[in-house]
Amino acid sequence: MKAKLATFAVMLSFWAILSGMFDAFHLSLGVICCLLVALFSGEMLFEGLRVEVRVKQIFGMLAYFPWLLWAIVLSSLQVAYIVLHPQMLDKMEPQLIRFKTKLKSNFARVTFAQSITLTPGTITVSLQDDEMTVYALTRSAAESLPGEMERRIARALEPEEA
Amino acid sequence: MNWLVTLLMVSGVFFFAIGTIGILRLPDFYSRLHAAGKCDTLAATLAVSAIALYNLHDLSFASILVSWKVFFIVFFIFMASPTATHAITKAALIVGVEPWQRKGTRK
Amino acid sequence: MMSQVFLSVALALVMLIFLTLVRALGGPTVLDRIVGVNMIGTKTTVLLLLIGLIYENMPMFIDIALAYAFLNFIATIGACKYFRRSKRVHLEDDLAIEKEASA
Structure with missing residues (x-):
């Protein structure tokens, strides 16, 4: 209700x-x-009856958003650097990596996957249960995962477990 | 105010241009997605928020409403663009498009 | 003064759309074409808003832009779902198979 x-x-x-x-x-x-x-x-937007939890998550998202925006600016500048570099093939070292995420809820996992796609040098390929496959453009981008972003999302969206 | 709008718009066009050059120059399908997914999201966000800002220069109820709708577009692009990128990548992996590898590292 | 800025930005966007069209027309795989069309759609959304500003008719063009953004997303997802099932995304393969069939 x-x-x-x-x-x-x-x-x-x-x-x-x-x-x-x-x-x-x-x-x-x-x-x-x-x-x-x-x-x-009625049950699709708020799965179950946890309206309060969802409202808390929305405020967490608002706090997380500016950081994400900054990460997107950085990643676009990095893409710009690679694209405008005359010998751009030397800068690239594409690879597929797999890792397990610690996030529990579906909402947090999807947010994490979207954020990975939007941050420097990485795009999410698949997300099954807790195993994520990520395509990274450079080695340094591959090594930076899961790292800080997962902690931030855990703080923003799953405060009771962090 | 006008200067801020112009600055936001020009940077938006700059990132659109980066995305377009990237999609033309990069060697393989997966790295093209990097250019498409990130630069387009940022560029559309910048340009559309410039439009929303400019729309507020005569403050009335109708223009505030229109700016709200413009921000809906920003929000929607923010959610839709990574999802579309993800869907395309997954389709490519299932179909089996080969990723580009540096010469010598190919198995 | 601002309308000139909008006009030049719109012209730049149109030129970028033509550049993206190169990839959308000539991309080696079908998925490249989908990416190109998706990018053209994003640019067109911004272009529609700019047209609304230039003709000072925002309330009408904002609805068109919103609908276009939704449609662009749905079309991309639908095309991906469709081509996920087909095994051949390289046009050259198609041509080769047709040649074999006709030979």
Whole structure:
């Protein structure tokens, strides 16, 4: 029930921003649509009844976001360096690496995989249970994993276990 | 304000250009994904937030609403771009596209 | 003054789209083409927003850009799912097999 209510609230605010009309007709249409969606698929956005945990995770994400943005800037500059280097093939040493992540929840794991894709020299290839396969562009990028990012995500998204 | 918008936009175009040069120059499929995934995400974020900032120069309810929508696009690109990269990489691995190796290290 | 900035940025984006089109048309594998088309889609989203700024019609073009971003993502995922099942992504292989069949 709590999950359905929370889904309804999120959906309705999304509707209000997207439609931009605040007269009675459009708002009532939005309420009807959001009620239907919340009734039929209320458990998808908040798995189970852990609304409080999800809200805590959202604030953790907000704290994690600036660091991620900085990492993306660094990684783009690194790609720029490699791409604009005349002998770029000497700079590259592509390799596939596998490792196990310590993160427990699906949400944290997916966030970790996305972050790996966005940080210097690495992209996630596959994520099965706790085993991740990562394609690294250089050796130094391969050695920096899992490292600091996993700790930061664990602090942001799984505070009770850290 | 205008200077900040121009700066953000020009840096966005710069990273778009890096991504495009990267996708043309890099030797194999997987390293091209590096250029595509990272530079495009950052460039789109920069350019779109510049547009959102510029849109706020006349503060009214409608323009704030439009800026919110623009930030939705930023948020969506942030989530969608790594996911698309991941899907393409996985498809390539399953199909069996060969990664580029430096000469001599190939088994 | 700002509209000139937007116009030049939009022109630069169009030129970059043409450069990306080289990869999308000539990429050795089908997956290269998907990456190229995905990048063109990202650029087009930004380009649509810029067109909205230039014509001072943001509320309309923002919806178009949003829909285009969603569509671009879904098209990429769908194409990946489709080509995951096919064993041949090199166009040259296709041509060779066709030649064998006709010979």
